Amino acid sequence: MSEDTSTRRTHMADAPLLEVREITKFFPIKSGLFGRATNSVRAVDGISFNVLRRETLGIVGESGCGKSTTARLIVDLISPDKGDILFDARRLGTDLTLNELRRNVQMVFQDSYASLNPRLTIEDTIAFGPIIHGVPREYARRLAWELLSKVGLDPKRFAGRYPHEISGGQRQRVNIARALAVKPQIIILDESVSALDKSVEAQVLNLLLDLKKELDLTYIFISHDLNVVKFMADRVIVMYLGEIVEVGPVESIYAETAHPYSRSLLASMPSMDPDHRSEHVALAGDPPNPIIPPSGCRFHPRCPIAIPKCKTEKPLLHIQKTRGHLAACHLTAQQQETF
Template structure:
């Protein structure tokens, strides 16, 4: 199938000012030259540490903030370009569910009115919009006659997030961006919402971009995974390949940081030490080298390229070890195999 969303060389820098004259002293490289593709009908999980640019990326894709450069194409049409896809059409087909379920809802509007608001803005009659809202509340597991007249403060966290999902579906979009949509929920409610998302994906033929810190949740719901570090994509590929054989040392460290269900399975040494480098004018070369146990001179001299991907089965990483021609002493070795060799010594 053709790609649903294509992102090419997307950048967003935030200026930092200081000094007596409040002049610009640098830029925070929040999203730095990111390119990826989301295929129709799949769920692409996005993971990474706090501050790596995940939420900024989501807002750039929705054009809630303007990118500095780069191109976003939805359904084969460039967004905002001459004869391209207008923002109104983009937002009709691409909707977002935010992390904070309470602040996402207008406290002065009842639930039914919040869900019906989007269709009304796009020209649907009041009666038709209310009918759509009631139907969607039922789809997300909330009885419309009971929950429709209620206000957000009368709902639990899980119920508010279900309302947000219904509101995102009110315009019959083709794709949803879910930014930490279940991170504020307790585990039992989180499981219910995740199963609801999978059911809605099948029923409405949706495509998801799922952002989360929880690697277990991402593994459960995703078809492919994109790993971000300091504003850049460091690895991308099918979920099973990344979780069973990560190519990038950062991905391997993230996976080792997961909590185990077995109380005897304890982490003795931290899989990752140190802090990320300063995102304001970062040093050249690989941005992970200051925390990587396999870093060599080539990592400081040259930034690794992510590599090209052809389809959903492509597994690529921005690491000199993953490139057989890089000159690294472990060139052609994945991080998973390199760590296994170290453990065997």
Template sequence: MSLPLLEIADLHVRFPIRSGILRRETGQVRAVSGVSLKIARGEALGLVGESGCGKTTLARAALQLQPASEGEILFDGRHIKTRHDRSAFRRRVQAIFQDPFSSLNPRMTAGDIVGEPIRVHRLRPRREVKKRVAELMDLCGLPARFMELYPHEMSGGQRQRIGIARALAMEPELIVCDEAVSALDVSVQAQVINLLAELRRELGLTYLFIGHDLSVVRYLCDRVAVMYLGRVVEQGPSDALFADPQHPYTRALIDAAPEPDPELARAHEVIPLQGEAPSPAAPPPGCAFHPRCPIAVARCSQEIPALAPVGAGHGAACWLARSSTGGTGQHDGKPVDLSPNPAQVRQEMHR
């Protein structure tokens, strides 16, 4: 298999809890506990989960904005160690965040916001910057007159387009989108989703797309990883994972997302998941999901299940998930290779 563009291996991120006047460490919040992910060049990997599941911490660690407590992150096969590595990484990896208003400088015009990274990194000769900015804005569906506007003069969708144009200015290979379309109104959200899909096709971009809206993630991503309390509980190709979820938490998430169709939405009685996610400072023993799980057995409260294969490139961390080696029930706990399939990635890109 070709080299993944981003590889996260057994990543742990822990935050200390300090208390008392001496601020002694009295505990730890395990935001991310042993996550491994690979993203192939040109692929879009979706990361879903509810608040507090560690998806944003994982993204921050992937962006080198948050040091890892344990584990490795390799970009294009290399560790990021030296200053030189870091500055190359900063150019080749960009991020788009949820709230474009707070991530854009209110005192700069859209043209300056998009042009700044080009000037700072000397990506174009000075006299060509303006032309390049116009090109980027056009790529993001913004007319050239927007160059003169300030962020407060634009709508949410337009601001998000500026955020995307600025990220593209660096000519990145990987873009980390953290809830990039969540704050937008329905009609505008669809425009930005389409824009992200088009840009990926045209520029061969790779996405790590973090979201809580399953339908958006499924629409944009080839593969999806579902996180619960710091761990990936299921991972697989979008179509397989949504059509045939193997982890009860994935099933609950899909069930909880109502379809915009009254016939379908009422066709089956939805049994909502009971309770709430436990605190990552005091995770329950065994499978972290077992206190809320409708099918948990004794073993689930004692041992943590590892991600095990349940289908082609599809894995689930559940003692009761089907085993791809035949039969249902308990698996042998062998590690599973969830590497993206390059042929499939190419096919997806040309879809």
């Protein structure tokens, strides 16, 4: 059996390591005396994507677009209403248990303090996962020390400390070590460097690059910071109001942006050039309400180039022949036909 899986792995080197199929999550809004669900927030609305082995997949979008919900759905921290998660071609719930999935897919969160147990020492925090998964205590402790030096913290100084005794950057290193402790293949980094100062952020990004190379890791890198995603990711998914609007290789997305939303998002980045400051607002208004999302293309009320069709008909993700990536926009679809 074990031989069987190993041959399957070598044969399917190009097959996706993780597949997300048509996943949907609506959060009910309860109101009134009996707390009946009167409406729902459409956080993630039927999205599908693959994560390839050894790649870094970036997910970008504004707050409320469903980035973090997607991350939590992948590791089943919240259960989807519909849809499947497949790891290594095995479907969660049938031939893959939740324990197996979580041993292979770990997560690092934004708030380094809230995600650590304040009553466990750093060493115990890191050893906790392996012990749960059946590793003997003594061995788990030794592993914790190894991992601490791997993430650049001297175990002699840090192993016995509590989370409140160390700085934010150090805490995030501990979170990374904890994620690595169960030897996962995928790490989901949900805004993991967003709360850090720039100089510390750069240190942690370097650490992530080194670990990826050394341990053959696959990353799902979620961030609202387009610069960091451009630096880290191989492929990028752009999300808007619970849907994927554009997906493809990072160079193609940043250089040959197809979807008007992605284009305005990129144009909202500060220019970094004092001689060419941004002169106009690329994207007016706030993101609309995900409770009652707009009809048709969800971006149409804010879109500068919307046509009547956008209001009524929902565009599907389709390949951009001239660009080499996927986008969901009626107008780029029309341009395709004229080529």
